[in-house]
Amino acid sequence: MNGIKGFLIDLDGVMYIGDREIPGAVEMLRILNKKGYAFRFVSNTTRKSRRTIAERLLKMGFEIPENTIFTPPIAAIAYMMKKRGKNRCSLLVTGDAVSEFEDVCTGQPAEDVDFVIIGDAGEKITYESMNAAFRSLMNGAELIALERDRYWMAADGLSLSAGPFVSALEYATGKTAVVVGKPSKDFFALALEEMGLEPEEVAMIGDDISTDIGGSQETGMTGILVRTGKFREEVLERSGVKPDHIIDSIADLGIWLLPIPSLQNRP
Amino acid sequence: MNGIKGFLIDLDGVMYIGDREIPGAVEMLRILNKKGYAFRFVSNTTRKSRRTIAERLLKMGFEIPENTIFTPPIAAIAYMMKKRGKNRCSLLVTGDAVSEFEDVCTGQPAEDVDFVIIGDAGEKITYESMNAAFRSLMNGAELIALERDRYWMAADGLSLSAGPFVSALEYATGKTAVVVGKPSKDFFALALEEMGLEPEEVAMIGDDISTDIGGSQETGMTGILVRTGKFREEVLERSGVKPDHIIDSIADLGIWLLPIPSLQNRP
Structure with a gap:
């Protein structure tokens, strides 16, 4: 050591x-x-914000500052910040992890972003949202995947995780996602x-x-x-x-x- | 010859x-x-029924009987019919091609089908419909793809075809689709x-x-x-x-x- x-x-x-x-x-x-x-x-964890994670840890007795918690959404933001002048992004993400991206990825037209960020998006997956992500990528955006798991066990049974939809966008565009998990x-x-x-x-x-x-x-x-x-x-x-x-x-x-x-x- | x-x-x-x-x-x-x-x-053609195709051909002067037209939906039905006793299917297909499957794939609960048939499904792609297809496949159903194109040019721009969603289901399940086009x-x-x-x-x-x-x-x-x-x-x-x-x-x-x-x- x-x-x-x-x-x-x-x-x-x-x-x-x-x-x-x-x-x-x-x-x-x-x-x-x-x-x-x-x-x-x-x-x-791709659905929870650092704040939520820190609050949960505090209940168990851990005093862990938010900024020592490093999750895929935080890694995605760090990745984007490294590319100066390129920080317009669109999100296919659900849960309160969305709040991490508040200052970065909101209010931008899908056609005009530098990054498409996809995580476990649940109900946010529609033909329209997938097509918008696809068009952004065809217009030159980079694909960032918060994870590429196949599925997870939800309360009502096995459910698709982000991986299948990452694969779909890769197949459609010929691009390869940067995985930040x-x-x-x-x-x-x-x-x-x-x-x-x-x-x-x-x-x-x-x-x-x-x-x-x-x-x-x-x-x-x-x-x-x-x-x-x-x-x-x-x-x-x-x-x-x-x-x-x-x-x-x-x-x-x-x-x-x-x-x-x-x-x-x-x- | x-x-x-x-x-x-x-x-x-x-x-x-x-x-x-x-x-x-x-x-x-x-x-x-x-x-x-x-x-x-x-x-x-995966969106049109044989009837629609035959009617269009007739306008051009071709008297072509419907049953000499062979399309991916017809091939899918032929494929299923070969597997005796296995003909329960669910559909992720749009357009009037759906009518080809009327006698075969309707009213069956997704958990209990032998085949999942996926074509260019447009707005029928949702997290829920993809998850239902995924669960059918995990329960043992076979995946039939009417096509696996990447995208097509719609009136409002490039749009995802069936291929990406076929890839998504293959990635999630580890299965390989039978392509009937x-x-x-x-x-x-x-x-x-x-x-x-x-x-x-x-x-x-x-x-x-x-x-x-x-x-x-x-x-x-x-x-x-x-x-x-x-x-x-x-x-x-x-x-x-x-x-x-x-x-x-x-x-x-x-x-x-x-x-x-x-x-x-x-x-």
Whole structure:
């Protein structure tokens, strides 16, 4: 763990399960802060805003500033901001995540945008909205996908996620979406940029061997697998991914932590 | 042309252009009938019913029986009919082509169908209709695509065709659609079956070097290219496809035709 100055930390399964803190997680967060490590909480949640996520975390005892939470909508905004002069966007997104884009993607005619951002859009998917997105793309806009999952389990049964509609727009236009969620390299790179750190200075802590560990290792980060959340020994064995470290839970991270006096946390 | 007992004939560009007969086409049709050749008119039209197509042809002077017109909806029905006991279907199709399916695909709950049939569905595409199709497929239904074009030019601009939504459902389910339009082998095979002829007994006459000629040759038929409709010399040269015969127009087919006394036309 020499040279590690910051952490990307998965939320669900690493910091909490259901509505309960993983024992020791709150204390570990306090230690990380005290020792001056940089960190971002990375989640693939595309429907919730950072505010909603932070409020939920607070109820579990985590005092996590909104601006240390890094989600696909935030990554999408970071991606757009890097392209100076190009920030007109249209949205195929639902849920309160839409509020993240309030200052960026509203009131622009579909024909005239630089980016089409598609997430799990639910009822907002219509022929008209898909066609508007298609025309924007044919007019030169870039396609940003907050995720490309196939489906998810809704209350009334399996339901289409963003992936199928991303594929539809890719097929129609011949373009390839930039995916700004784990495990895409673009997502991890944007999170690192926000912290101002290089991949070799950062460790990713997660419970998903492929999305969290495989993905971060491919970007050049250190991958630390926790044995909480969705961790399963047999999935680890079958994965072909070799974590740099495996710890029982995030509470055990402390044994490696050195103070980093030169670095202030930079949320 | 020895051994040829029947023809598949493209309509647009071969029999007519715009609203006008290709000179000699009506007469050639009379000769085909008189000499006892079997034939089917094959078109990739997915929005129009055979009745509508036949009525339009009649205005141009063609007396073509409805049941010699073979379109993707008709091919879809033929495909389903081959699977005995499996004919419950749901539709994502618009236009009066829907009427072709009237006796087959109505009033069935989406969860309980054997086939999902998707064509150019326009406004019928919603999250709900796509999700219903998705759930049918996950419950074991087979996906039949009337076409998989990317887009078409509508009055108000480029508009999504069926292809993108076929891709969406394939991505979501991991299934592959059976495409029942030219140049798919399934489409040609179903047309041949309807005529009761083998590929080597049939010639396809068309103006599209890849869809009509390449496609039919791959099925084992004779491919006859006409120099009418969308025919372009440079497209032919670039195509890499070698038609078995090239004729100036369908009017020139007569020179090869022998009477086939053993065979009645079997529309």
